Amino acid sequence: MIRDTTLGSKLWAAAIWATVGFFVVNLFAMIATVVTSSFATRWLGTWLPAGWTTRWYSSAWSEFQLWDVLIVTFQVIGAVVFISGALGVTAAYALARRDFPGKRLLVLLFLLPLLIPSMTFGIPLATVLYQTGLAGTFWGVVAANLVPTVPFVILVMIPFIEQIDPKIEAAARVFGANTFKLFIYVLLPLLMPGILAALLLVLVRTIAMFELTFLVAGPTSQTLVVALYYAVFAAGVRAVQSIDAMAVVYMVTTLIWLIIALRFVNPTQIVTRAKQQPAH
Amino acid sequence: MDAVAPAPAVEHGPSLRQRMAARGFDAVTLLIVPAAIFTLLLFVYPFAFGFVLSFEPKAGGDWLANYRRFFSDPFLYKTIANTLWLAIPVTLLNLLLAVPIAFRVRLMRRQRLLTTILVLPITLGTVLVAEGLLNYLGPQGWFNRTLLTFGLISQPLKLVHNYWGVFASLVITGFPFTFLLTLSYVTGIDPALEQAAATLGASAWQRFRHVYLPLLMPGFAITFCLSFVQAFSVFPSAVLLGEPAGVTRVISIAAATAAFEEYDYSMAAAIAMIMGFVQLAIVVAVLASRGLFYRGPASGAKG
Numbered sequence: 102m103i104r105d106t107t108l109g110s111k112l113w114a115a116a117i118w119a120t121v122g123f124f125v126v127n128l129f130a131m132i133a134t135v136v137t138s139s140f141a142t143r144w145l146g147t148w149l150p151a152g153w154t155t156r157w158y159s160s161a162w163s164e165f166q167l168w169d170v171l172i173v174t175f176q177v178i179g180a181v182v183f184i185s186g187a188l189g190v191t192a193a194y195a196l197a198r199r200d201f202p203g204k205r206l207l208v209l210l211f212l213l214p215l216l217i218p219s220m221t222f223g224i225p226l227a228t229v230l231y232q233t234g235l236a237g238t239f240w241g242v243v244a245a246n247l248v249p250t251v252p253f254v255i256l257v258m259i260p261f262i263e264q265i266d267p268k269i270e271a272a273a274r275v276f277g278a279n280t281f282k283l284f285i286y287v288l289l290p291l292l293m294p295g296i297l298a299a300l301l302l303v304l305v306r307t308i309a310m311f312e313l314t315f316l317v318a319g320p321t322s323q324t325l326v327v328a329l330y331y332a333v334f335a336a337g338v339r340a341v342q343s344i345d346a347m348a349v350v351y352m353v354t355t356l357i358w359l360i361i362a363l364r365f366v367n368p369t370q371i372v373t374r375a376k377q378q379p380a381h
Numbered sequence: 382m383d384a385v386a387p388a389p390a391v392e393h394g395p396s397l398r399q400r401m402a403a404r405g406f407d408a409v410t411l412l413i414v415p416a417a418i419f420t421l422l423l424f425v426y427p428f429a430f431g432f433v434l435s436f437e438p439k440a441g442g443d444w445l446a447n448y449r450r451f452f453s454d455p456f457l458y459k460t461i462a463n464t465l466w467l468a469i470p471v472t473l474l475n476l477l478l479a480v481p482i483a484f485r486v487r488l489m490r491r492q493r494l495l496t497t498i499l500v501l502p503i504t505l506g507t508v509l510v511a512e513g514l515l516n517y518l519g520p521q522g523w524f525n526r527t528l529l530t531f532g533l534i535s536q537p538l539k540l541v542h543n544y545w546g547v548f549a550s551l552v553i554t555g556f557p558f559t560f561l562l563t564l565s566y567v568t569g570i571d572p573a574l575e576q577a578a579a580t581l582g583a584s585a586w587q588r589f590r591h592v593y594l595p596l597l598m599p600g601f602a603i604t605f606c607l608s609f610v611q612a613f614s615v616f617p618s619a620v621l622l623g624e625p626a627g628v629t630r631v632i633s634i635a636a637a638t639a640a641f642e643e644y645d646y647s648m649a650a651a652i653a654m655i656m657g658f659v660q661l662a663i664v665v666a667v668l669a670s671r672g673l674f675y676r677g678p679a680s681g682a683k684g
Contacts, residue, residue, distance in 0.1 A: 110585055117485045120478060125498055128553060130523055131513040132501075138516055146521050192416030194409070201405030207417060214424050216607065218614035220633045221660065222424060224653040225431025228646045248423050251416055280408070309506030311617055316637075330508045333515070333621050341516070348512050352505060359504045368496040369561045 135352070139345035161346035164339060165328055171354070173239070174324040177314075178307050180243045181250055182300050188247075189254025190296060194288075196255065197262035211252040219249060219312040227316040237319025245313040250303045257302065257370075261295030294365070301362035302370060308355050325351050435651035447651035457635055457652075461659060464631040467544070467619075468612035471551040475559040476605055483563040484589070496564075499557035510550050511621040515541055518549060546622035547629045551612050559608045566600030567593075602671040606664045613660055632656045 139157055141150030161167060192211075196204065214222065226245060227236060235241035265288070273287045289296075311326045318327050329351050332344045401407065438446040451457045486492055502510055518524050518540040525537040540546055570593065578588045616633040623629025632652060640649035 113481075114485060117481050121482055121495070124556065127517075127524070128498070128502060131510070131517040131553070132505075134517040134523060135509075135513045148523075148526065188416045188419055191412040195411070195413035199405045199407070199410045201410055204405075207413065210417070210420055210425070214420065216610070217657065218610050218660070220614035220616050220636070221610075221653055221657045222428060224636050224640055224649050225434075226423065226427040227640065228434065228650060229427040229430055231646070244423055247419070251419060255416060305504050309504055311506055311508050312614075315617075316640075326506055326508050329512065330617055330621070333508065333512045336515075344512065345516070348509055351509060355504055355506075355509075359500070363497060363500075368493065368500040369565055 132352070135345050135348050138342055139349045141342055144342075157340070157342040157346040158350075160340075161343045161350070164343060165332060165347050167325075167328075167347065167350060170323060170325055170328045171350075173322060174308070174354075176239065177242050177246065177322075177324055178304055180239075181246045181307050182304050184243070185247055185250040185254045185303055186296060186300050188251050189299070190258055190292070192251075193255045193258035194262055197259045198267065211255050214249045214252050215256070219310070222248070223313050223316045226313070230317050236317045237322060239322050241317045241319075242314055242322045242324070245317045246307055246310055248313065249310075250307065253306070254299045254303060257299040258292070258295055261292060261299075265291050298362075298366045298370070301358070301365055305355070305358050305362050308358060325354060431650035431653060434647050435654050437647055439645045439647045447648050448655070450648070451651060451655060456630075460630055460632040460635045461655070463628060464613055464615070464633075465659075467547055467551065467615065467629065467631065468609055471548060471555055471612050472559070472605060472609045475552060475556045475608055476563070476601065478556060479560040479563040479604075480567075480601070483560060483567045484593075486564060487567050492564075496561060499560060501557075502553050503557050507550065507554055507615075507617045508621070510553050511618040514546060514550055514553070514618075514622055518546060541622055543624055544628050547615065547619050550618035550622050551615060554618075555608055555612055558611065559604055562604045562607065563601070566597055566604065569600075570596055599671050602667050606667050609663060609667075610660045613663075614656070632659075 137150065138144060140153050140155065142152035142154045144150035196208065223245070226248065230236035230241045230245065235244060269287060269291070270283060273283050278286065308324075309326060310324075311330060314324050314327050315330060318324065323331075329344075329347055332339065332347055336344060395403070398407075435447055436444040438444075438450075440446070486495060489495070516522055520537040520539070524540070525534070528534045529537065540549065574592055574596070575588050578592045583591065614633055615631055616637065619625060619629045619631045619634060623631075625634055633656070636649050636652040636656060639645050639652055
């Protein structure tokens with residue numbers, strides 16, 4: 102490793118760490134503001150609130166019908182995770198194992214929903230879903246959320262499947278396993294770490310997926326993040342602390358899954374696709 | 382398909398199934414069909430449908446009426462400039478911050494803590510960041526209060542419900558995204574190349590300018606494009622933190638208003654198409670300029 106010891110490079114390093122520190126401090130202060138406000142009795146023009154209370158949580162719970170919203174959120178996420186796993190893993194298997202004309206075109210087709218921002222394709226998608234009557238329903242929200250997650254699972258799973266030796270499958274075939282048995286007893290156990298990582302990433306992304314859900318959700322099919330958006334949008338109707346209490350509920354929901362996910366995946370995978378990390 | 386005429390001799394040749402399998406089409410390939418149909422139905426079809434719909438104005442008129450209305454109404458066409466005025470500075474700032482930090486972090490042993498912290502705002506999402514910044518950057522928030530305490534300002538800065546609120550939220554969610562992408566490109570370059578340059582007496586700046594920069598240019602171009610399209614489609618923070626009727630009336634707001642307040646799906650589709658087109662134009666321009674730079678292997682291989 103190269104070490105620069107000139108004064109200039111030390112100053113440069115200090116400036117870089119100061120920038121990182123400034124960013125991280127502001128990030129945590131922003132999160133702390135929300136948490137503090139949710140426990141505040143009255144917080145106007147002072148560093149800290151006048152008193153502490155937990156009543157905003159019970160009022161937020163009833164005002165925003167958080168129980169219903171949470172149930173819908175987890176139903177949507179469960180359906181999205183299950184369907185994107187089923188569709189994505191099978192397609193990734195075909196793409197990893199076979200070379201056929203038009204494969205590059207298909208890979209491009211699966212890349213596009215990840216590269217194009219959801220707001221751009223979400224509006225035409227919402228239009229189609231409104232015309233078919235799916236928008237506003239539970240399955241409309243699930244269908245919209247699946248558009249980026251199915252390609253995501255495919256692209257995360259391809260490298261995982263490619264690294265499994267096809268001879269193992271051939272051996273299973275020789276011993277008379279049919280496709281179903283091959284999948285259940287050979288492929289699934291070998292692919293489990295990859296599938297788990299991919300599905301956890303889908304889960305974390307779906308909780309925070311605002312645009313697509315916002316465009317197609319109806320009053321009974323809102324997920325937590327959309328309910329939070331409407332609460333902030335209509336700020337002034339409710340107490341700020343109540344909205345912040347809801348934001349904390351949302352944060353806790355997200356962070357629990359993020360912590361679980363981080364046990365199995367590298368943080369950079371949340372942004373980039375599963376990429377082989379170079380050996381350090 | 383083979384040019385061999387399917388004469389009666391076909392019974393001696395391979396069956397259709399075998400010939401298809403030889404080209405890569407067999408039962409396993411068919412596993413791709415459900416996902417492909419799904420993507421065609423919910424991604425390609427809506428796009429095509431929206432494209433056609435945008436030429437069928439709700440109010441009647443000729444096929445270009447929506448586009449003509451967009452480009453003649455300043456309230457609509459100014460959204461493009463508003464969005465670019467947000468997205469381009471934010472993307473450039475994020476990239477300019479991300480590159481030196483990634484170069485520093487690449488030398489760290491324990492990167493995971495920092496990457497985990499940076500993943501937080503991405504996972505929490507733009508809505509929560511908007512809600513947090515509303516309090517934090519507000520006139521009574523901790524940010525202004527700290528600046529006042531240190532005597533850096535004499536009265537609170539106005540940082541929310543204007544351009545800077547949206548700018549701050551795009552930095553908070555966009556910087557980690559740009560940084561983690563940049564980091565994955567930077568760590569992908571063989572350190573032996575830099576060591577070789579250092580051995581030959583290149584200074585830190587020379588190593589960056591003449592070794593890393595040419596190798597990283599394609600990666601930076603892609604990072605810029607991905608970060609830019611994210612920033613260009615900003616929606617929740619522009620509504621919640623910005624001035625949605627004024628300077629931060631971005632193109633997503635115009636599209637959402639057309640769809641959900643005016644119920645003019647044709648106009649909304651036209652705006653979405655314009656939005657996609659502007660994104661595409663910028664991405665193509667950036668990727669085309671990539672061709673001006675070095676292309677080749679990024680690992681130091683012995684000859």
